Amino acid sequence: MKKLKFFGKIMFLVNSLAAFLLLISYILPYVPPKNFATLSVLSLGVPLLLLLNILFFVYWLLQVKKQMLLSLIVLLLGWSYLGSLYKFSSSKQIEDTNNISLLSFNVRLFNMYSWLPSKTVKADIEAFIKREQPDIICLQEYRTKDPIELEGYYGYNTTFNNAIKRGQALFSKFPIVNSGSLEFTNTSNNAIFVDVVRAKDTIRIYNLHLQSSGVNTDVDELKKGSSEQLFKQVGTTFKAQQQQVELFLAHKAKSPYKTIVTGDFNNTAYSYVYREIKGNDLVDTFEEAGNGFGKTYDFKYFPLRIDFILADKRFSINGFKTYNGLKLSDHYPIKATLSLE
Structure with missing residues (x-):
């Protein structure tokens, strides 16, 4: 943080918040809403949190800053979440008489x-x-x-x-x-x-x-x-x-x-x-x-x-x-x- 300019520090603070919220969201599928209803609301924002962390990772990567590791690590920890957000492969279409x-x-x-x-x-x-x-x-x-x-x-x-x-x-x-x-x-x-x-x-x-x-x-x-x-x-x-x-x-x-x-x-x-x-x-x-x-x-x-x-x-x-x-x-x-x- 010391080597970052003022704008960079602000960006990293926002990045840290987005990374923290995404990390918290990984436990939400295991938390019954009846126990923590307010926390469960965060699940609706997971697609946005994923996209934000991807953007932050790219932003720091282009600047060759070690701050890119924060979002990268959090994204890797929730790798399965990325598959639910976006499928990179083309649509499968297999013809079968039993379809x-x-x-x-x-x-x-x-x-x-x-x-x-x-x-x-x-x-x-x-x-x-x-x-x-x-x-x-x-x-x-x-x-x-x-x-x-x-x-x-x-x-x-x-x-x-x-x-x-x-x-x-x-x-x-x-x-x-x-x-x-x-x-x-x-x-x-x-x-x-x-x-x-x-x-x-x-x-x-x-x-x-x-x-x-x-x-x-x-x-x-x-x-x-x-x-x-x-x-x-x-x-x-x-x-x-x-x-x-x-x-x-x-x-x-x-x-x-x-x-x-x-x-x-x-x-x-x-x-x-x-x-x-x-x-x-x-x-x-x-x-x-x-x-x-x-x-x-x-x-x-x-x-x-x-x-x-x-x-x-x-x-x-x-x-x-x-x-x-x-x-x-x-x-x-x-x-x-x-x-x-």
Whole structure:
């Protein structure tokens, strides 16, 4: 620090703070929000912290300063986090006669409140699904009062708000032999599941929509609220998510089938709820076959991946795609291609 000029010292202090926060974030997946709700909020900022530390490392490297070691060491300690943030390899796409394609998409009530200027969002979503022809479709914030028309699919959905008639929906080209809903308390969010039969296999598919914080992600709006209020609100949300995940895990533990878990987790891959859902028996299909940032939520200041398709390790992950050029919701659709070994 003594050899740094004033600006350099300021930069290194900011660098130290970013490195410290990133280091702290590495323990967050192991800390239940019910115990440390305020600390768990930091998981949302991990993508930004990773990018900041990468930039600081490059900054000091170009100046040939030993200060580059701080961010470098912290980044190396969390090497697996980088794989969740960005995949350098190209998207995998393996053709297999046993392939199953699964699409997950939070459709935001088909733009019922005109968040987007387009008047044809619902029709455009229908056209997109018909063009892609996924074998299984998992939709969140689906409006059952205004359903989409899909030929060749079996369907199951639930309604939680009688005025808006919204919930989650699942469609399958394979026969549905069982279905149900997991009732989350004091919320309009829920999870649904179906058991589908493909050839000689029965597959359990969950479609989750975990608790949303209800925070407006527009930066100008965020500035209007106090940081204390924001942390409290998000902390309360994460506590609710933990309770919802515990209910889901208890239900999943009773299933004898190979399982796929999809949906809008309203949290990142660096969170406690993600780690609990993934467990030891599921893999993140983006990490296996995706590329780039895998951004699934429309937040313009840094990439947020909060929508996931997690598959049983007995599946081969043959492809993954994020449709982040498709502006039909505040989320982007994701599709995974899998086959049974």
